[in-house]
Amino acid sequence: MNDSKFNVLLYFDDSQQAFNAAVHTATLLKHMPNMHLTVVQVQEGCEDSKITEYTWLDTKDLVNWALARSNAKGEYCWPISPSSDWMRRVSDGSDLSDKNKYREILTETNEVFSERAEDVSHVVIYCNPGISDTVEALYNYAAKNGYNLIIMGTRGLTTLKVLLFGCLVNSSPIPMMLVKKLPQGFVKH
Numbered sequence: 001m002n003d004s005k006f007n008v009l010l011y012f013d014d015s016q017q018a019f020n021a022a023v024h025t026a027t028l029l030k031h032m033p034n035m036h037l038t039v040v041q042v043q044e045g046c047e048d049s050k051i052t053e054y055t056w057l058d059t060k061d062l063v064n065w066a067l068a069r070s071n072a073k074g075e076y077c078w079p080i081s082p083s084s085d086w087m088r089r090v091s092d093g094s095d096l097s098d099k100n101k102y103r104e105i106l107t108e109t110n111e112v113f114s115e116r117a118e119d120v121s122h123v124v125i126y127c128n129p130g131i132s133d134t135v136e137a138l139y140n141y142a143a144k145n146g147y148n149l150i151i152m153g154t155r156g157l158t159t160l161k162v163l164l165f166g167c168l169v170n171s172s173p174i175p176m177m178l179v180k181k182l183p184q185g186f187v188k189h
Contacts, residue, residue: 004034005034005035005036005119006032006034006035006036006148006149007035007036007038007145007146007147007148007149008025008028008029008035008036008037008038008147008148008149008150008151009037009038009040009138009141009142009145009147009149009150009151010022010025010037010038010039010040010151010152011040011041011042011138011150011151011152011153012039012040012041013041013042013153015153016153017153017154017179017180017181018152018153019153020153020179020180020181020182021151021152021153021177021179022039022109023105023109023182024151024177024179025037025151026108026109026112026113027112028151029112029113029116029119029120030112030116035119036119036120036121037113037116037119037120037121038120038121038122038123038145038147039120039121039122039123040123040124040125040138040141041122041123041124041125042124042125042126042127042134042137042138043124043125043126044126044127045126045127045128105182123141125137125138125141138150139171139172142172142174143173143174147174148174148175149174149175149176149177150172150174150175150176150177151176151177151179152176152177152178153178153179153180154178154179154180
């Protein structure tokens with residue numbers, strides 16, 4: 001039996017669409033024991049892009065990252081917290097059952113990531129803030145590190161971003177899963 005890892009890159013930008021992609025990714029991670037997940041975030045940096053990598057098992061980095069992303073109560077959730085702006089919008093425009101369902105989905109997603117912590121790493125790529133630089137940095141990182149699949153959300157992108165990410169999809173030799181939204185079954189059950 002082949003013990004090689006199936007390497008998946010999840011592009012996460014704190015949007016609702018990225019949350020949807022994270023939920024789908026958690027489902028894959030739960031059912032694929034040979035999967036290794038790298039969550040990639042892109043942040044503004046100087047002209048020379050740099051990369052910061054760490055795993056969930058590196059306590060110092062994990063604690064620092066968690067503290068930086070904790071909410072006002074000091075509660076930490078990964079990859080996002082219920083205090084995110086889009087989660088507030090969902091809560092404001094939803095009835096109580098929908099609010100509870102989204103919190104349940106978030107909790108289940110975080111549990112999967114926590115249970116498989118040894119197979120989850122986090123990378124921050126620093127590059128110029130332009131969308132073309134973001135696409136190039138993401139593509140170069142994925143190609144250089146031999147990923148088998150790239151997962152990212154799609155909805156909510158501006159026309160320019162759709163064009164640039166579309167170029168990435170069309171030119172990428174790495175298969176890409178573009179997640180539009182959560183299936184209704186996730187929200188209704």
